[in-house]
Amino acid sequence: MKLHLTKAAGNQLITGYGAGWIQVNELRYTQSLIVLPELVIPDWDVQTFSDLTEAHFEKLIESTSGSAKLEVVLLGTGEKHQFIHPKLSRALIEAGIGIECMDTAAACRTYNILMAEGRNVAAALLLSH
Template identity: 60%
Template sequence: MKLHLTQAAGSHLITGYGDGWVEVNYARHEHSLIVLPATLVTDWTVDDFDSLVPEHFSHLLTLQPELVLLGTGSRHRFLHPSISRELISANISIECMTTEAACRTYNILMAESRHVAAALII
């Protein structure tokens, strides 16, 4: 699916997604990644939801987003509290949703100038 937003100058915008890929500023990515308005982390080493550990969110702690949208793949799943404990302790909220829903929600919040991160499992 292609997404359309009128303006996102200087920001990372999710411009499309599909089964096995996400497009950021019209560049296609076929591996899990983290997207923030000013930062793109393309070397997020998450193969699937079941392999998530607290260390996968360490880089987000340094970036200090107000909210992390975790795209869990094609199926909506929830994190065990032990995995997100460090984020919550740092006052960073985390919401789990499908990767497609995380893409759409990220664009809305980013357009509202929110400091949001989308951690997307592809």
């Protein structure tokens, strides 16, 4: 699906997504990634939802520590909506960062809306089931 948004000057915008891929500013990615308004972290080392550990969320915080403080992480859980165990997101909660779980397509759309509103949001997107 191709997405359209007019208010993204200078930011990382999710411009399309489909089975096994996500496009950010017209650059296609085929592995799990993290998208922030100011950068893309293309090497998020998690393949599937069941692979998620506390360390993945700790790495997310470390990877974004040079940026403005995150308000919320949108976790795209793949093709279907799944919830993570609260212990996995403990580092985010302790850092005062919210987390919302949704399927990856919904996370892409929600990220674009929040980013366009000027919110400091991260989309952590899983591409596998």
